[in-house]
Amino acid sequence: MALSREQMAQRVAQELRDGFYVNLGIGIPTLVANYVPEGMDVMLQSENGLLGMGAFPTEETLDADMINAGKQTVTAVAGASIFSSAESFAMIRGGHVDLTVLGAFEVDVNGNIASWMIPNKLVKGMGGAMDLVAGADNIIVTMTHASKSGESKLLSNCSLPLTGKGCIKKVLTDLAWLEIENGCFVLKERAPGVSIDEIKEKTAGELIVPDYVPEMTFA
Template sequence: MALTREQMAERVARELRDGFYVNLGIGIPTLVANYVPKGMEVMLQSENGLLGMGPFPTDSEVDADMINAGKQTVTARVGASIFSSVESFAMIRGGHVDLTVLGAFEVDVQGNIASWMVPGKLVKGMGGAMDLVAGAENIIVTMMHASKDGESKLLDRCSLPLTGSGCIKRVLTDLAYIEIADGAFHLKERAPGVSVEEIKAKTAGRLIVPASVPEMKF
């Protein structure tokens, strides 16, 4: 079976390391805040000016003024800091974020990412993704492997306007964990119950498959 959004967030959270400053993008990436391993110290950063996000609030904890970049209500952990978006983007552009987790519409074998515009559809703005991919060395994209129509989102070449070029090295989809290197997707793990054949069928870009592909454990 394909991973749920929550399982995708849990798997991405395994890539966190003690002491990391981490930016979580809009969508599935925001859920990573709920799966930080116990005992691990990470500081979650939001581009609207919050460093030290905690998990999503319970009903009794909701504060309408405490939001992330996706306008979802969040909590703040002990030691959190609130500042302007100008200072937040200075932190991002200055390379002070250790890990960035982003959503995407498409990713290709050259590590290009398209995440901000679909031609013909209304766009409110490009958001901070262009700054994040330019300012971060360590980026994980989390996305659906294919569209609702079954069209692959892992391509030889992105068809949509790019957010960043040659900046993506790791992708976690609802079907697989993949690394990008040498002009190809390298299959590292598969979702429980998902076959290598299904992943191959839904990957348009060049895919390198090792002799054995372990299943993710949950």
């Protein structure tokens, strides 16, 4: 069974480490803020100028002026800092973010990512994605494995305009955890109940399947 958006966020949260500075992109990545392991010291960064982003607010904690880069209302943890977007992008471009989690339309076997534009469709803008992929070494892409029409998003070559070249090494889809190695997708984990045959069928780029592929576990 394919992972829900919340399960995908939970799986990404397993990659967090104490002391990390983490940028969460728009969409599924923002949900990771709700699953930071208890007792772990992680500072979530938003490119509009917030370091120390917390979980989404309840009605009691909602502050309409406290928003993330996707204009969603968020909370701030103790010790949070608010500053200009210029300073925020200086952090990103300077390589001071330990982990970046982004959504995408397509990823290919060369580690290229397309995440900002679909031709003939209205797009609000590329946001900070190009800065994030250029300034980060540790990036996790989260997306559905295939489109609603069943077309694979894991390709030999991206067909859409690129956000960045050769910058992606880890991809979490609703079906699998994959890593990009030597021009191939390598299947590391599969969603509970999802068969390897389904993953093969929905992966257009070259896929390497080890002898043993464990199912993901959620605490």
